[in-house]
Amino acid sequence: MYSGLKILIAEDNPVNQKYLLILLKKLGHYADTTTTGIEAIHALKNRRYDLIFMDIQMPKMDGIQATKIIRKLWPQGPKIIIVTAFPLEIYRELCFKAGADDFLTKPVKIEELKASIDHYAQKDAISELEPIALI
Numbered sequence: 478m479y480s481g482l483k484i485l486i487a488e489d490n491p492v493n494q495k496y497l498l499i500l501l502k503k504l505g506h507y508a509d510t511t512t513t514g515i516e517a518i519h520a521l522k523n524r525r526y527d528l529i530f531m532d533i534q535m536p537k538m539d540g541i542q543a544t545k546i547i548r549k550l551w552p553q554g555p556k557i558i559i560v561t562a563f564p565l566e567i568y569r570e571l572c573f574k575a576g577a578d579d580f581l582t583k584p585v586k587i588e589e590l591k592a593s594i595d596h597y598a599q600k601d602a603i604s605e606l607e608p609i610a611l612i
Contacts, residue, residue: 482506482527482528482594482598483509483524483525483526483527483528484501484506484507484508484509484526484527484528484529484530485508485509485510485511485517485520485521485526485528485529485530485555486498486508486509486510486511486529486530487510487511487512487513487514487516487517487529487530487531487532487535487540487543488510488511488512488530488532488535488560489512489513489532489534489535489536490532493532493560493583494510494512496584496585497530497560497585497590498510500585500587500590501590503587504587504590504591504594506594508530509524509526512535512536513535513536513537513538513543514531514535514537514538514539514540514542514543514544514546515537515538515543517529517531517543517547518538518543518546518547518550521547521550521551521555525555526555527554527555527556527597527598528555528556528557528558528594528597528598529547529555529556529557529558530558530560530581531543531544531557531558531559531560531577532559532560532561533559533561533563533568533572534561534563540559540561540572541571541572541575542575544557544559544572544575544576544577545575545576547576548575548576556578556579556597557576557577557578557579558577558578558579558580558581558593558597559572559577559579559580559581560581560582560583560585561580561581561582561583562582562583563582564582578597579593579596579597581593
C-alpha cells in the first residue's frame with residue numbers, strides 16, 4: 478500500500494506532525510519525523526529522502542536556516558516543501574531564496590498535498606543523492 482518515496486516531516490508541533498502523517502497515509506505514503514531543523518539535517522546524513530515537508534518556525538534551528546544548509550550539502554535535492562501557517566508573501570520569498578521547492582500553507586488540504594507530492598515524485602525529479610560534506 479505504501480509508496481517507495483522516502484519522506485521526512487520536520488515539524489515541532491505534535492498535532493501538526495500527526496495531521497501530516499494521517500494525510501500522507503491516506504495518500505499511500507509513510508514518513509519519518511523530526512522536530513527541529515538540526516534533527517532534519519542529521520536525519521539526511523543517515524538516510525536518503527526524496528521529499529521533506531519543512532515547517533518554518535522550529536526550536537534550535539528554523540526551517541529556513543535548515544533549508545539553506547540542506548541545499549549546501551545536497552544541492553540536487555531532496556525536494557523541500559515548506560509547510561507554514563504564515564501565508565505572507567515575504568515568507569514565501571524567504572523560503573524560495575533559501576532553496577525551497579514549494580510552499581504550502583496550514584492547514585494543509587489533502588488535494589494540495591497530493592498535487593505537490595505528485596509533481597515532485599515524478600521519476601526524473603527524484604535522484605540518488607549523496608551529501609557534498611557532513612557538518
